[in-house]
Amino acid sequence: MTTTEQSLPDLGAVAELVRSTAREELLPRFNRVGHTVKADGSILTEADLAVDRRLRRALASRWPHVDFLSEEMDSTVQRGLLADQSRPLWCLDPLDGTSNFAAGLPLFAVSLALLVGGQPHLAVTYDPVRDECFSAARDQGAWLHHGGVGQTLDTRRFDVPLARSVALVDLKRLPHDLAGRLVHRPPYGSQRNLGSCALEWAWLAAGRGHVYLHGGQKVWDLAAGILLLSEAGGQCETLEGETLCCRGTGTVSAVAALDPDLFRAWRAWLHEPAAGKARRSVS
Numbered sequence: 001m002t003t004t005e006q007s008l009p010d011l012g013a014v015a016e017l018v019r020s021t022a023r024e025e026l027l028p029r030f031n032r033v034g035h036t037v038k039a040d041g042s043i044l045t046e047a048d049l050a051v052d053r054r055l056r057r058a059l060a061s062r063w064p065h066v067d068f069l070s071e072e073m074d075s076t077v078q079r080g081l082l083a084d085q086s087r088p089l090w091c092l093d094p095l096d097g098t099s100n101f102a103a104g105l106p107l108f109a110v111s112l113a114l115l116v117g118g119q120p121h122l123a124v125t126y127d128p129v130r131d132e133c134f135s136a137a138r139d140q141g142a143w144l145h146h147g148g149v150g151q152t153l154d155t156r157r158f159d160v161p162l163a164r165s166v167a168l169v170d171l172k173r174l175p176h177d178l179a180g181r182l183v184h185r186p187p188y189g190s191q192r193n194l195g196s197c198a199l200e201w202a203w204l205a206a207g208r209g210h211v212y213l214h215g216g217q218k219v220w221d222l223a224a225g226i227l228l229l230s231e232a233g234g235q236c237e238t239l240e241g242e243t244l245c246c247r248g249t250g251t252v253s254a255v256a257a258l259d260p261d262l263f264r265a266w267r268a269w270l271h272e273p274a275a276g277k278a279r280r281s282v283s
Helices: 011-025 046-062 075-083 098-103 176-184 197-205 219-232 260-270 272-282
Strands: 035-037 043-045 067-070 089-096 109-116 119-127 132-137 141-146 149-152 166-170 190-192 211-217 235-237 252-257
Touching: 011 046, 011 109, 011 119, 011 132, 043 046, 043 098, 046 067, 046 089, 046 098, 046 109, 067 075, 067 219, 089 098, 089 197, 089 219, 109 197, 109 219, 119 197, 119 219, 132 197, 132 219, 141 219, 166 197, 197 211, 197 219, 211 260, 219 235, 219 252, 235 260, 252 260, 260 272
Parallel strands: 067 089, 166 190, 166 211
Antiparallel strands: 035 043, 089 109, 109 119, 119 132, 132 141, 141 149, 211 252, 235 252
16 A cells, blocks of 8 residues: 555545535525526536635645645646646535526535545545435445445445336437437436436445436546445446546546446447447448
8 A cells, every 4th residue: 555545534534524514505505596607608606616615725724735626726727736646636526516506406416536646546425405425435335324324335236137227317418329319219217317427426326326328527527426336336437438537627428337237238239330330331
């Protein structure tokens, strides 16, 4: 174990910090604040900024050796922080599901990951409406705490074929031909979109969905989620078959499922058109 890994913050302390911040900064503002529209078209509220400010100060005070990255920071600063792999780095989405939050839909979360060498080593996603805290530590497991009771997350206890699966899918960011196939001849039983990437990853890790597909996520959308899912036993990658990592500010796609067998079936269906064209060209 490296010196950096030995000095990682305590997961329980991090989770409690996220929990108290979300309950005190988000819930009093829920459905009570206005919003502005950022240059990229996303929504920003005072609640995003309040959580960002409070967690930035608290994390720096308790763990000053860890750098801090947030969705709300300047893009040039974000790129510089992610390019430096020499120090551990907090990666925060202070309010994932801001559109839901502003519209009064109770589906949003605070998501925080600790990156070491571009990979998440600790993860906390907290849903203040349900008081559900999802957490994970690399090579140690994933957990859900609710009402003071904790349970280990293990997706391997589910045995769901693709045809009967519940799919968490965001259609609007997918290639048009793929979105059309999913609408007209879906391979799964039913489809949902929560409007919060952080919650979708966490709910998938908890077995509240079986397969997942999203066409465009940023590092703060997926950093905690990919650790939660992998530690629970699930699998994920990009639509292009690449490993999901946390080393840049670009937008990436995400494909995931609860277990290896379901993942293989889901991935095979998603790549059917390309396979069909290849067979026709050979013949």
